[in-house]
Amino acid sequence: MTPIIMHAGRMVRKGARFVTLAAAIAILPDAGAFAAQPPDQMRIRKAISAPAGAADLCGRYSWACARTGRLNMSDASAMSVARGINGKINRAVRPVSDRSQYGTEEYWTLPSARGGDCEDVVLAKKKALMAAGVSPDRLLIATVLDRNRGSHAVLVIRTASADYVLDSLTSSIKPWRATGYSFLKMQDPARPSRWNAIFSGGIFATRA
Structure with a gap:
């Protein structure tokens, strides 16, 4: 039987067929990856x-x-x-x-x-x-x-x-x-x- 644990008030299955909430968050790309790159314009001094x-x-x-x-x-x-x-x-x-x-x-x-x-x-x-x-x-x-x-x-x-x-x-x-x-x-x-x-x-x- 696949064990069940409580995580942040929610039931999360553990096992090979399921990904924990923490793991799911870990694989998300950083929000900064979607940020627009700043223009390569010369800076005025x-x-x-x-x-x-x-x-x-x-x-x-x-x-x-x-x-x-x-x-x-x-x-x-x-x-x-x-x-x-x-x-x-x-x-x-x-x-x-x-x-x-x-x-x-x-x-x-x-x-x-x-x-x-x-x-x-x-x-x-x-x-x-x-x-x-x-x-x-x-x-x-x-x-x-x-x-x-x-x-x-x-x-x-x-x-x-x-x-x-x-x-x-x-x-x-x-x-x-x-x-x-x-x-x-x-x-x-x-x-x-x-x-x-x-x-x-x-x-x-x-x-x-």
Whole structure:
């Protein structure tokens, strides 16, 4: 005869054909397993000055510091548009330094007929993506150190799941961590006329 015991005021059979209440609870997955994973977006550390060459950017190009757009495009649609524009502009703009074109080390502007540097390419991509309907608060200019620790600028497209990088050096759009870059400064998504310190990825990741 299968023995019966009292458990929390209830009768529970013991035997090979029955699972005790405690065992049943033990095999349930933890509630945290069903929780949504936090987005892999860069964390803002503090307000910081604008990069060299970008101090008067909002005055010259008001759209570069706009907060909201006309459309609420889905992440999938925005990424599809971004892939096309990223590759198209990378192919169209010939690399030319600011020193060669303007006689100064840093001057952020749209590419000329001669070409442009990384910041110029970033501006061209941001303008094109905004014209295609991507909200400007999802298109954030960032300054970085590349894998060789050289100064560089990229455009970050923010989705609900992660921050992705549009880069003049590649037509592949990657999650920000996958670039290996050291992120220094980025536009504030709530107010793109302001800049924030990031200090994440690359050389900063090794200090964690």
